[in-house]
Amino acid sequence: xxxxxxxxAATVAVLVFCLxxxxxxxxxxxxxxxTMGYTLVWLGVIAGLxxxxxxxxxxxxxxxxxxxxxxxxxxxxLAFVTIVGFLIFFSMKVSELTQRIEDLAQRVALFDYEQxxxxxxxxxxx
Amino acid sequence: MQGLIVIxxxxxxxxxxxxxxxxxxxxxxxxxxxVNDGSRDNTRAELERLGVEHINHPINLGYVRALQTGIRYAxxxxxxxxxxxxGDGQHDPAQIADLRRVGLADGSPEIVIGSRFVxxxxxRAPLGRKLGMLLFSxxxxxxxxxxxHDTTSGFKLMHRRAYTMVCEQIYGDFHSxxxxxxxxxxxxxxxxxxTVAQREFGVSMYNWVSAxxxxxxxxxxISVLWVEAQRQRRLA
Numbered sequence: 001x002x003x004x005x006x007x008x009a010a011t012v013a014v015l016v017f018c019l020x021x022x023x024x025x026x027x028x029x030x031x032x033x034x035t036m037g038y039t040l041v042w043l044g045v046i047a048g049l050x051x052x053x054x055x056x057x058x059x060x061x062x063x064x065x066x067x068x069x070x071x072x073x074x075x076x077x078l079a080f081v082t083i084v085g086f087l088i089f090f091s092m093k094v095s096e097l098t099q100r101i102e103d104l105a106q107r108v109a110l111f112d113y114e115q116x117x118x119x120x121x122x123x124x125x126x
Numbered sequence: 127m128q129g130l131i132v133i134x135x136x137x138x139x140x141x142x143x144x145x146x147x148x149x150x151x152x153x154x155x156x157x158x159x160x161v162n163d164g165s166r167d168n169t170r171a172e173l174e175r176l177g178v179e180h181i182n183h184p185i186n187l188g189y190v191r192a193l194q195t196g197i198r199y200a201x202x203x204x205x206x207x208x209x210x211x212x213g214d215g216q217h218d219p220a221q222i223a224d225l226r227r228v229g230l231a232d233g234s235p236e237i238v239i240g241s242r243f244v245x246x247x248x249x250r251a252p253l254g255r256k257l258g259m260l261l262f263s264x265x266x267x268x269x270x271x272x273x274x275h276d277t278t279s280g281f282k283l284m285h286r287r288a289y290t291m292v293c294e295q296i297y298g299d300f301h302s303x304x305x306x307x308x309x310x311x312x313x314x315x316x317x318x319x320x321t322v323a324q325r326e327f328g329v330s331m332y333n334w335v336s337a338x339x340x341x342x343x344x345x346x347x348i349s350v351l352w353v354e355a356q357r358q359r360r361l362a
Contacts, residue, residue, distance in 0.1 A: 030350045036298065036343055043346075102187050106195050109161075110202075113181045 018050045035095040127206040129156035132196030135213030139168035149219040163192040197293045212280040229283040235314035236288040240281030262302035270309030277302040303347035310355030
């Protein structure tokens, strides 16, 4: 029988975290706090994390590839969560700025069009 | 009823003059506006030379934003319906009459799509694209309740109610997710058969990366829009 790389409790905790994370990403997309591109990236990261804890031997194989010691503990988990939190925060900020720039560019284009039209109209002699 | 033809164009300097000449030859009853999406070639110069109404994005915003600019232009001026036709010259402007015939009749649907697949037209797509189209065509039937054969056609007629409703709901490529959203929101959609020519000049907006991401983006957009469509249906 193949065994999972982490304890059942840890596996469940990580999977719950992944589900909440995925739902949060979709909700942020729906509220336009995150662009489609970033949402797909984060869903890919979450899918990778879920695979890491559920696919037998995957975690060990990757640990071996980077020549690390066994997966360790609370400190790394906290560091990971902090970094992820910051990255999501900055993804949201970049998404918001992207949306604003695109909206602004559209408004500029339409304004420029109106300006050209008013310049083309013959001036009223009276 | 007053209509507007919107032509999104990105680096179509070699195609746009011929397309506009073909369009003019059909004596359209609609106004025409080209949305130049931050082209880096001579598209803008061509549009100014031809004296056609055009809006210039200062930077490239993408196909969907170009359509949205056209929609905002139409909303500001109160057009009753819009017709979208791609700027690469693959759509035959003479077939606008077919869109009008179905879209402006009594009791017409809110959206009419020019379809390459509703009747055998000899159009050949690569296998990957065929499978993708089959998938999303099936999804329109499964989720929206009506099979739309050509979910990626850029040749469409939309009445004001439809274009107003979809304007702010843009998440993906304005393809299957827009169609499914419209069906779920209670809009009626019909297809008319059209023929599509091969692109002569310029480059398609899709590359292998965008083709790979397309199904994921579209499925994600559909899931988000499903909720909004229910809300629009309750408001109607």
